[in-house]
Amino acid sequence: MPGFERERTAVMSISEEKEGKIGRIQPFDSSGVFRGEDGVLHYEGLHRSLVEMLRETAERVPDREAVVEVGGSALTYREYWDAAARVAGGLAAAGIERGDRVAIRLPNGVDWTVAFFGSLMAGAIVIPVNTRFAEPEIQYVLEDSQAKHVFMPGEALPAGDPFVLEDIGPADVAAIFYTSGTTGQPKGAMTTHENFLSNVETVLRSSFQGADEDVRMLISVPLFHVTGCNSQLLVTARLGVPSVILPAFNVKDFLKAVVDYRTDCVVGTPAIFWLAINQPDFRNLDVSHVRWAVYGGAPMPPEQVIQMMHDFPNARLGNGYGLTETSSVTTFLPHEYCEDHPETVGFAAPVSELRLETEGFEGGAGELLVRGPQVVAGYWRKEEATARTMVDGWLHTGDVATIDDDGFVSIVDRMKDMINRGGENVYSIEVENALALHPAVAEVSVVGVPDQMMGEKVGAVVVAREGMEVGGAELLDFVAERLADFKLPQYLVIQTEPLPRNPGGKIIKHEIRSGTEWGAELPRRKAKAAG
DSSP: HHHHHHHHHHHHOOOOHHHOBOSOOOOOOTTEEEOTTOOOOOTTTOOSHHHHHHHHHHSSSTSSEEETTTSSOOEEEHHHHHHHHHHHHHHHHOOOTTEEEEEEEEOOSSSHHHHHHHHHHHTEEEOHHHTSSSSSHHHHHHHHOOSEEEETSOOOOOOOOOOOOSSOTTSSSSEEEEEEOSSSSSOEEEEEHHHHHHHHHHHHHHHTTTTTOOEEEEOOOTTSSSIIIIIIIHHHHHHOEEEOOOOOOHHHHHHHHHHHTTOOOEEOOHHHHHHHSSTTTTTGGGOOOOEEEESSSSSSHHHHHHHHHSSSTOOEEEEEEGGGGGTEEEEEEEEETTOOOOTSSOEEEETEEEEEOOOOTTOOEEEEESTTTTSSSOOOOEEEEHHHEEEEEEEEEEEEEETTTTTOEEEEGGGGEEEEEEEEEEEEEHHHHHHHHTTTTHHHHHEEEETTEEEEEEEEEEEHHHHHHHHHHHHHHHTTTOOOGSSOSEEEEEEESSSOOOSSSOOOHHHHHHHHHOOOOOOOOOOOOOO
C-alpha cells in the first residue's frame, strides 16, 4: 500500500503531539497496515487466532519438525497439532471451559509448548508461570489468576479425545503474563490473540527480516517470558520451522546447541553473547551458519557490536526493545545501524506509534508512550492500575526516552530511577551505559544516594569481570570522557559479588539503595566532554 506511508506521514506532521512521532528513516516494510475505527494501526491479513495460525501451518508442512527439546523429544507439526488437541480434550473433559485460566509451571521444553497450544484450543487463557519465582510469588499468581488447572512438572499432560474450539477471535484474551516488578505484587498483562499475532508479524518485518522456511530457531530464554514465547516460539509456528528449545541456560550448552542443531537464529542479552564469544574454545566453533543474532534488554557496547560482527560473520545483528505490556517488540535497531547507533533501540515497529510526554523532563526527553495493536488489553483484575497505565489508548511505559529526527529511539531511564541532583535530572541508565563500556565492568547499577543539601547524588555499584581489576579513579576518568560533570558518580563501590536480582532477572535497585555501604564521597572531577 504505497499510499499508506504518505497518509501516515501527513497525519503525524499535522499533529505530532497528538498522534505520535515518526522519523525520516523508515527501515521496515509497512505495507498492508491500516488505521482501524479504534484509531490504532493494524496489520491486514492476520489469522483470527493463534489456533488458526497453527492449524494452517500443520496442514501446510505436516511432516516438518516443529519443536525439538535439546536432550529430549521432538514433534513434527502434525504431531504437534494432534498432541495439543488431545490436551485440549483432556482439559475439556476435566471441566475447563472457555475463559478459564490454566497455569503452566513446566520448564522449557516440548511439553510446555503442547500445554500452551492445547490450552488455547480448549478456549482457556494461559498463565505462563515464572519458574524462578519463590513459592509465595507463584501462589499469588495462581490465586490472583484463579487458575482452574495447573500443568505441573513430573505430571503427565491431560489427554482426551481431540478437541478444538472453533470460534476463537482476535479480541479474545489468550494469555496473561505476570510482570515481575522490583516492588509490589506482579500484575497480569492480558494478551489477546491479535496482540500475539501482531507481534509475530512485527518480528518477521524487523528482528528476523528475510526469515524463510530454512530457519532453525534456538530458544534459550524462558518460554514464560514474552521474548521466548511471543517473539520466538510463535514466530516459528507461523513460519512452519523448528524451534530448538534449551531446557535451561548454560553457555556451553547454548553454544553446543548452536553448532549441533545448526540453529541460525539466536537470541540473548548482551551479557549472554559476551559470555559466548569469550569462551576459550569459541574460536574453534563453526558458527558461520548463524544468520540472525538478536539481543535485547540493554544496549550493546560498540566494541562488542564490532566483535559480534567479526565472530558471527554471516549474521544480521539487531537490538529489540519491548515490554510485557507490548507483547514483546516495540522498536528494533536493524543490523545496518548497529555499529553507528549501538546506544539506541532503533525505530518504531510498523504498527507502533510513539509519543513523548516531556513535561518535567529536560533535553528533549520524556516518558515514552506507545499505541498499537500489540498493546495488551489491560491488567487482570487491576482496573486502577490499568487506568493509570493506559490512558486514551496510549500505554505509559514508565521509560524515559528521546526520539531524534531520524526516528532513533533511545531509552535513557526508568522514571522511578531518575536521580534529581540538586534540580539536575540524571538518568541512571545513561551513567550505567557509560560505565558498562569499560572492558573490566561486568555489571553496574546506578542509584540516587540521599544528600541533605543536593537531595540526591549519583552512586554506582560496579561488578568487575572475573579475572580483571579496575580502580575507582580509572573508572571515573573513563566516564568523565563521556558524560557531563554533574552526571559523574560521587559514590562508587567496586565488588565481585553479583548485583541482587528478582526472579525475572531485573536488578533490585531498592536493595542497592538501602544495602550499600557507600563510604566517603569522591572528589569532584571535571568532565572532559559533556554528554
